[in-house]
């Protein structure tokens with residue numbers, strides 16, 4: 001659907017050069033909800049703007065449905081851009097037009113008939129559940145309602161691809177979830193591929209199937225959301241992962257260990273994928289001469305896959321504990337002693 005082949009983008013301002021993107025290789029497939037996450041200045045907006053040819057690569061190529069938009073005539077480009085919808089952080093609604101008229105605007109620009117426009121706007125309003133707000137003006141709407149108008153306006157021309165530029169960053173957490181669920185429905189019901197950029201892990205965790213992590217204009221990790229964040233490799237990816245997975249050892253456990261308050265030894269068990277569904281703790285309790293106390297833990301879900309971690313005190317002699325650790329490792333549980 002979208003291919004970035006060794007793309008670099010350099011901005012030149014007053015003889016200063018900014019390398020906004022460097023050597024980007026990316027493949028977004030039809031039907032993906034693909035998230036790009038990174039801190040401010042990482043290059044996310046530039047990457048997004050290359051997809052609808054608002055920016056042109058300095059080197060390399062961006063293909064959308066096999067077409068290099070940078071090589072098309074103006075007329076051909078407009079034709080291709082019609083297949084790409086976009087929604088924005090600050091909604092970009094016209095204040096002087098009511099909800100109905102805002103959604104109708106792209107169809108008016110295409111000079112569609114009044115009858116067609118009316119039917120399509122009403123369908124879009126129903127889809128985003130705003131039929132009763134058709135005559136309201138943007139200033140009379142909440143942030144979540146404004147974004148739903150933005151989504152309806154983007155959908156009304158039947159795009160194949162939806163670009164979302166920090167679409168939930170101006171919304172509270174509850175409204176964010178509602179808008180993300182709506183985007184999920186857009187993807188499912190219409191089969192529209194979604195490319196979104198964000199600095200919020202919650203967005204990635206909630207709806208994306210694949211993700212790219214950006215830093216200083218480069219993609220530092222990419223893959224399935226679970227694979228990237230369950231075992232992050234780069235420091236920045238770890239920081240993002242920490243926002244949704246608190247797998248650091250609680251300070252209080254370190255303090256109690258320092259004060260020799262535990263009778264046994266303390267271990268950090270990390271369960272990934274298959275190992276989360278296995279009765280590993282009960283097996284240990286039944287088959288080895290040890291006592292187990294669970295000190296702390298949590299289980300997370302990303303894209304229907306679970307992973308979790310437990311802080312466990314094990315009381316027993318060292319030989320028996322070594323057997324426990326061997327069994328756990330065979331069961332693909334990652335274990336580290338906390339000292």
Ligand SMILES: Nc1ncnc2c1ncn2[C@@H]1O[C@H](COP(=O)(O)OP(=O)(O)OP(=O)(O)O)[C@@H](O)[C@H]1O
Nearest residue numbers: 011013018020038039040041042043044045046047
């Ligand atoms: N038109 C431009 N002219 C010059 N430099 C630019 C231009 N657009 C972006 N940049 C620079 O390119 C780099 C990447 O910017 P970009 O807006 O793509 O990052 P971002 O990850 O989207 O950041 P944010 O989350 O703050 O929007 C930054 O250093 C930025 O200053």
